[in-house]
Amino acid sequence: MQDTIYEFNDAPLPPGIVMGLAWNPLGGTPIFIETAAIPTTMSEAGGGVNVITGQLGSVMKESVNIAYTFARKFVTENHKDNTFFKSHQLHLHVPEGAVEKDGPSAGVAMATSLISIATNKSVKPRVAMTGELSLTGKVLPVGGIKEKTLAARRSGAEIVILPQANKRDFDELPAHVKDNVQVFFVGDYHEVYKILFT
Numbered sequence: 001m002q003d004t005i006y007e008f009n010d011a012p013l014p015p016g017i018v019m020g021l022a023w024n025p026l027g028g029t030p031i032f033i034e035t036a037a038i039p040t041t042m043s044e045a046g047g048g049v050n051v052i053t054g055q056l057g058s059v060m061k062e063s064v065n066i067a068y069t070f071a072r073k074f075v076t077e078n079h080k081d082n083t084f085f086k087s088h089q090l091h092l093h094v095p096e097g098a099v100e101k102d103g104p105s106a107g108v109a110m111a112t113s114l115i116s117i118a119t120n121k122s123v124k125p126r127v128a129m130t131g132e133l134s135l136t137g138k139v140l141p142v143g144g145i146k147e148k149t150l151a152a153r154r155s156g157a158e159i160v161i162l163p164q165a166n167k168r169d170f171d172e173l174p175a176h177v178k179d180n181v182q183v184f185f186v187g188d189y190h191e192v193y194k195i196l197f198t
Helices: 057-080 106-121 146-155 162-169 191-196
Strands: 017-024 026-038 051-053 090-091 127-129 159-163 182-186
Touching: 017 106, 017 146, 026 146, 051 182, 057 159, 057 191, 090 106, 090 191, 106 146, 127 146, 127 162, 127 191, 146 159, 146 162, 159 191, 162 182, 182 191
Parallel strands: 017 127, 051 090, 127 159, 159 182
Antiparallel strands: 017 026, 026 090
8 A cells, every 4th residue: 555645666766855764653654755955156055954844843853953964974075076065955844744743763864865865866766764863874773663664565665774773673573564675774874875875
């Protein structure tokens, strides 16, 4: 059953669009992170994500700021000639309805959305991810692994990226929950980048 605004197929999503996974009282749900960029003069940009929308709670807004700082540092270090963040204003949106979304679990997806649009690279098709991010790029554990894994399967994802610290939680799930998905456990964002973009 498709329960997202984007349909997975074998073509990658446009740069800046990434599927995260969230937990809510009804179970797991896919959430798409969208980042749009507006070219501007060098002096006007560079101050973070200029607009944040999508009924995000205070914890998720904090995650946006952490993801932005990390993404900008990551792109500067790994794409030496890339001046994207200096020459664009950014709008990050989580468009899945009017239900408020909060909790520290979307940092990896948010950073990926920002890096994707900054480098003009799409992530691999049919990939979903969850995990919070530290300023130094450490991938932190999250809750709701069973519900999020089921949400990824329902949405058509074939690859799921989970924090390394949640491996035990995943291993304890029933076999029918783990079927038909390839799971990567990551401890650092550089591992995420290799899975998604190389």
